[in-house]
Amino acid sequence: MIKESIYHVDNAAWRKVVPAGDYLMETVKKGQVVRILDMEGNQAADTIFYNAADPSERYSAFNTIREQGNIYLSAGTRLLSNDGNLMLDIIADTCGRHDTLGGACATESNTVRYALEKKCMHACRDSWLLALAENPQYGMDKRDIPENINFFMNVPVTPEGGLTFEDGISDAGKYVELQAHMDIIILVSNCPQLNNPCNAYNPTPVEILVWDGAVAA
């Protein structure tokens, strides 16, 4: 479902550009609104959310899709944790569909998906492992990387049980916006995938914008 934001960029509390292949790990307060902006189009933003007060509580892909009865994320979707609690909900979305089945790219899975000699190409799991290593204040390590959301990705399932990867449905300037229902750590890997035609083999930057929830247009 396409739903435009009510927030204006001039009123953002903070905004950061995440270059292709880089990560962002920041705290978002309860009530704040976070927008992920696809700056140049067809980029995948691989994202995990944690409860800032207890990071062992984190986004659960499968709790989320099961409890909403639908595999796709869009405006109106409630993102649930592994403890079954509401973490954030999607309050605006100009893309229309986001994936939570496909997981993240890893150097190891690249060898299986594409070719054995692809193993030294940078991947989202690398970015996350670096993020966790460079942010020891959270006390997290590899076991804290669960199934994630791929914002701006389209991974349809057929009634016969097939899984397909469609060309990107996003475009320059499209965004998704979420409101936090608890203090959240947001961890984004701006996907560096060079083997998937979804981004035309050209990873591009995304921007993260955060508003204090009460500040509208």
Added chain:
Amino acid sequence: MNDSQSILYQDCIPGGAHWSMLMRRGTQLRLTDVEGGANLAMLFYNPLNLLERYNAPDTLKCQHTFKLTAGHCLYSDMGRIFCSIIEDSLGWHDTVSGDTDDAMIEKKWGRRSYQECGNDWTLSGRHSFLVEAGKYGLGKRDLMGNVNWFSKVTVDGDGGMTFVPDHSKAGASVVLRFEMDTLVLLHTCPHPLNPASSYPVKPVNYQISKAAPVTEDDLCRNSRPENGRGFENNRLYHLGL
């Protein structure tokens, strides 16, 4: 019955129970739904590096599938294959619906205390996995998306998910051949989307036997080019690379 089918061990896991075991490379595990309507949830870890674990998204996207059936391999997050599905009488097993927690169990089927019901109390899948995981130093942070053997969830054109009741009949079975040593956590608590009016208590029988060697024309290795590369990753791993 040839040597590869000789049963080394077999047992029955009652409904609503949990267990864990180390499956050795080169053995196979036959799971049988004794009464019909069973759900057997599983998680997989590398016993030599518990940080290597089952990855449902990698398993699905590497094989362009949403369901698990014969010919499919179950991947770790390290690009290796824990086990291959060499036989399946059902054609569809779920790995995207996750697990039950205590709140869901109570909402659907009410809370039954241990004092009232003894070993027939109604455990949640999450508690079951936490107990088994704890035996190996693992905890909540280590629980990933699990397999739900014998359960089927379909998706329509709009992404809507539907649980298929009565999918698994008595005697239905699936056979997993282990391609590396694997720590297996399992429980027989109900599927989280099971609409049954009372908590389903469904036992699952398991048999362990020696697997036949993987041949060049193996179904799982050849079902997709990706699986050929997965098997090569396992070969390199067993060389110590």
